[in-house]
Amino acid sequence: MVSWQFRIYTLLNLSEKSHKIISDHTGLLSAPAFTSFLTENKVSFSITDNLPDMLAITGKKEILLIVTGLINLPLFLTNKYEHKHFTFADIPLNGQLQPLFTNHSANTLIHLLNYCFEKDPHIVLTQQNLPELLIKSAHNAGIIQIEELINRIKVVLSKDPDFKSVLQSGKLYGELVYLSYKYNSIEFIALIPAIDKYSENFVFSGKMEEAFFASIPDMPVTVDRILQNIKSEKQQKTALICFDCMGWAEWFLLKDFLADMNLPFDESKLFALLPTVTSISRSAIFKGSADVYNIKSPGKANEEKTFVEFFSQKYTKYFNGNEYFTDESLLGYNCISILYTFFDDIAHSAQIPANGLEKLLYFDAINSYLKNSDLKQVINSLLQNGFALYICSDHGSVVATGNGKRIEKYLIDNFAKRACIIPATSSELTELRKVNIPFVSDKIMVLPEGREMFTYKGKQEVNHGGITLEEMVVPYIKVKN
Numbered sequence: 001m002v003s004w005q006f007r008i009y010t011l012l013n014l015s016e017k018s019h020k021i022i023s024d025h026t027g028l029l030s031a032p033a034f035t036s037f038l039t040e041n042k043v044s045f046s047i048t049d050n051l052p053d054m055l056a057i058t059g060k061k062e063i064l065l066i067v068t069g070l071i072n073l074p075l076f077l078t079n080k081y082e083h084k085h086f087t088f089a090d091i092p093l094n095g096q097l098q099p100l101f102t103n104h105s106a107n108t109l110i111h112l113l114n115y116c117f118e119k120d121p122h123i124v125l126t127q128q129n130l131p132e133l134l135i136k137s138a139h140n141a142g143i144i145q146i147e148e149l150i151n152r153i154k155v156v157l158s159k160d161p162d163f164k165s166v167l168q169s170g171k172l173y174g175e176l177v178y179l180s181y182k183y184n185s186i187e188f189i190a191l192i193p194a195i196d197k198y199s200e201n202f203v204f205s206g207k208m209e210e211a212f213f214a215s216i217p218d219m220p221v222t223v224d225r226i227l228q229n230i231k232s233e234k235q236q237k238t239a240l241i242c243f244d245c246m247g248w249a250e251w252f253l254l255k256d257f258l259a260d261m262n263l264p265f266d267e268s269k270l271f272a273l274l275p276t277v278t279s280i281s282r283s284a285i286f287k288g289s290a291d292v293y294n295i296k297s298p299g300k301a302n303e304e305k306t307f308v309e310f311f312s313q314k315y316t317k318y319f320n321g322n323e324y325f326t327d328e329s330l331l332g333y334n335c336i337s338i339l340y341t342f343f344d345d346i347a348h349s350a351q352i353p354a355n356g357l358e359k360l361l362y363f364d365a366i367n368s369y370l371k372n373s374d375l376k377q378v379i380n381s382l383l384q385n386g387f388a389l390y391i392c393s394d395h396g397s398v399v400a401t402g403n404g405k406r407i408e409k410y411l412i413d414n415f416a417k418r419a420c421i422i423p424a425t426s427s428e429l430t431e432l433r434k435v436n437i438p439f440v441s442d443k444i445m446v447l448p449e450g451r452e453m454f455t456y457k458g459k460q461e462v463n464h465g466g467i468t469l470e471e472m473v474v475p476y477i478k479v480k481n
Contacts, residue, residue: 003037003117004091004092004093004113004114004116004117004121005033005034005037006037007092008028008029008034008086008090008091008092009037009038009041009043011090011092012084012086014038014041014043014065015041017064018064018082019058019064019065019080019081019082020064020065020066020081020082020083020084021054021065021066021068021073021077021078021081021082021083021084022065022066022067022068022083022084022085022086023068023069023070023071023073023083023084023085023086024067024068024069024086025071025085025086025087025088026086026087026088026091026101026106026109027069027105027106027109028086028091028106028109028110029067029086030047030067030069030106031106031107031110033110033114035047038065043064043065044062044063044064044065045063045064045065045066045067046063046065046066046067047066047067047068048066048068049068049069049070051070051073051074051077054066054068054073054077055076055077058077058080058081066081071085088101091109091113092113092121093112093113093116093125094122094123094124094125095124095125095126097125100125100127100130104134108134108137108138110141111134111137111138111140111141112133112134112137114137114140114141114144115133115136115137115140115141116133116137118140139183142179142182142183142185143183143185145179146176146179146180146183146185146187146188149172149175149176149179150176150187150188150191152172153169153172153173153176153191153195154191154194156168156169156172157169157194157195157198161198161199161201161202161205161207162202162207162210163202163207163208163210163211163214163221163271166198166199166202166469166472166473167221167269167270167271167473168269169195169198169469169473170248170269170469170470170472170473171248171267171269171473171475173188173191173195173248173469173470174247174248174249174250174251174252174396174469174470174473175248175249175252176188176191177248177249177359177470178248178249178250178252178253178363179252180358181249181253181358181359181360181363182256186358189358192451195468195469196450196451196468196469198469199467199468199469199472200467203274203435203467203472204435206436208271208274208438209438209439211271212290212438212439219268220268220270220476221270221271222270222271222272222273222284222290223270223271223272223273223281223284223285223392223393223394223474223476224273224284224285224287224288224289224290224292225288226240226270226285226288226390226392226476227240227285227286227287227288227307227310227311228288230390231310231311233388235388236334236386237334237335237385237386237387237388238314238334238335238336238387238388238390239335239336239337239338239382239387239388239389239390240336240337240338240390240391240392241337241338241340241379241389241390241391241392242282242285242286242337242338242339242340242391242392242393242394243340243342243343243391243392243393244278244282244339244340244341244343244344244393244394245278245341245343245344245347245393245394245395245396245397245464246343246393246396246474246475247393247395247396247397247470247471247473247474247475248269248396248470248473248474248475249359249363249396249470250343250366250393250396251267251393251475251477253363253366253367254370257367257370257371257375258375258376258379261376261379261380263379263479263480264479264480265477265478265479265480266477266478266479266480267475267476267477268475268476268477268478269473269474269475269476270392270473270474270475270476271472271473271474272393272394272395272396272471272472272473272474273290273292274419274435274437274438274445274467274472275414275416275418275419275420275421275437275445275465275466276394276395276396276418276419276464276465276466276467276471276472277395277414277416277419277464277465278298278344278394278395279295279298279299279414280292280293280298280414281394281395282298282303282394282395283295283298283302283303283306284394285303285392285394286302286303286304286306286307286310286318286337287303287306287307287310288306288310290438290439293421293437293440293443300318300320300339303318303339304318307337311335314334314335315332315333315334315335316333316335316336317329317333317335317336317337318336318337318339319336319337319338319339320338320339321338321339321340321341321342322341325338325374325377325378325381326381327381327384327385330381330382330385330387336387338378340375342366342369342373343366343393343397344397346362346365346366346369347362347397347461347462347463347464348461348462348463350362350365350461350462352399352460352461352462353460358399359399359462362462379479383479388478388479389478389479390476390477390478390479391475391476391477391478391479392474392475392476392477393474393475393476394474395464395465395471395472395474396464396470396471396472396473396474397462397463397464397470397471398418398451398462398463398464398466398468398470398471399451399460399461399462400417400418400451400452400453400460400461400462400463400466401451401452401453401458401459401460402452402453402454402455402456402457402458402459402460403448403449403452403453403454403455403457404456404457404458405432405448405454406454407420407422407430407432407446407454408429408430411423411426411429411430411446413443415454416463416464416465417453417454417455417463417465418447418448418453418454418463418464418465418466418471419445419446419447419448419465419466419467420445420446420454420465421437421443421444421445421446422443422444422446423442423443423444424441424442424443424444425442427444430446432446432447432448433446433447433448433449434446434447435447435467447466447467448466451466451468453465
């Protein structure tokens with residue numbers, strides 16, 4: 001079957017080896033879905049809206065095609081290149097497209113083209129059938145994206161794990177989990193055994209220590225270095241929003257919620273500290289150090305204290321996300337943090353269907369919470385007041401099942417259902433799985449098998465503390481103001 005890309009290729013006569021400038025009224029020709037087709041068909045092209053760049057390009061014989069969003073071009077360019085226009089009327093779909101697509105993006109149009117050319121390229125678009133077709137084409141695009149993610153994850157899992165590949169697979173799998181929820185797919189479940197084996201091989205082999213030595217320019221690799229990264233950027237005003245229990249799947253949900261704000265996000269992948277619990281990993285964020293395993297009273301009071309100490313040269317304020325927040329709240333401060341715990345709060349109270357591994361009801365509850373929250377107003381207020389905005393998390397979560405096992409209280413230094421810390425000297429007193437904690441010699445982690453947790457048998461809930469990708473690999477986001 002002829003593709004829509006080929007139809008446009010033929011319409012614009014791009015097989016002809018002559019110089020052309022095409023003014024694109026639709027945004028379609030500069031999208032990867034079309035430019036990749038040009039590359040595959042060996043069409044040399046450049047995309048620019050800059051006139052001096054165009055003039056420079058016209059002197060290069062190897063570039064035959066310039067795609068631009070500029071509609072009117074000066075004669076000194078059109079005298080050198082043939083100038084064509086690509087409009088909505090030229091898109092290979094039937095119907096009066098321009099009035100139908102006034103409020104839709106190029107990506108929406110691409111999804112519709114893909115869907116129609118797969119199902120029925122002769123369908124006539126109308127105001128009546130367009131809404132349903134857009135829903136079907138978006139769902140079709142989501143299913144295609146899920147299949148592509150699964151294939152990308154399988155490629156990563158085929159190689160030996162190192163800290164970079166584990167971080168990469170953590171983000172990919174988080175996106176897969178979220179898209180599976182969004183498009184009602186359960187294909188991600190089949191990957192769980194391989195995904196968990198991959199992260200276990202990484203942790204049990206001791207390779208996680210590599211992450212603490214990693215040197216990536218301008219970017220931390222573990223959550224304890226977030227504050228150092230923020231300080232190194234030397235912004236006049238900074239704001240750190242920490243979302244407790246936000247894994248990559250939760251970030252993609254939140255990102256969708258924030259989509260209408262049109263914020264440019266710079267996304268990075270970090271490791272939480274082990275075990276992936278609040279008292280360890282969140283403490284490390286706000287202290288700016290991994291030396292957190294002997295804090296006597298971890299929690300918000302200690303976090304506020306260490307955050308203020310780290311930025312002692314700034315006018316600093318630690319906000320609880322439940323507090324009433326206004327522009328006036330920011331007066332006099334140039335370095336703030338805001339802690340939101342709704343992901344964690346909802347996770348621990350979410351209902352999980354029997355034998356279910358999906359976070360369906362949990363994500364539904366998060367969406368409902370966000371719609372009634374003031375989060376967008378808070379973010380907008382920070383940006384309007386000139387704050388450089390950073391977003392982070394201390395750990396993610398998984399759906400876990402109780403194993404009916406218990407750990408004797410006299411062994412426990414710190415307990416969580418998905419992992420607990422015991423003195424290293426007591427390691428011979430339990431046969432449960434044990435993991436060394438990077439750079440901590442006097443304590444070890446004790447883990448249940450797989451996605452189990454230490455509670456009564458068969459109980460299911462969203463929890464954290466373990467070493468799965470979903471718990472261990474978290475997002476660190478910079479918002480470009």
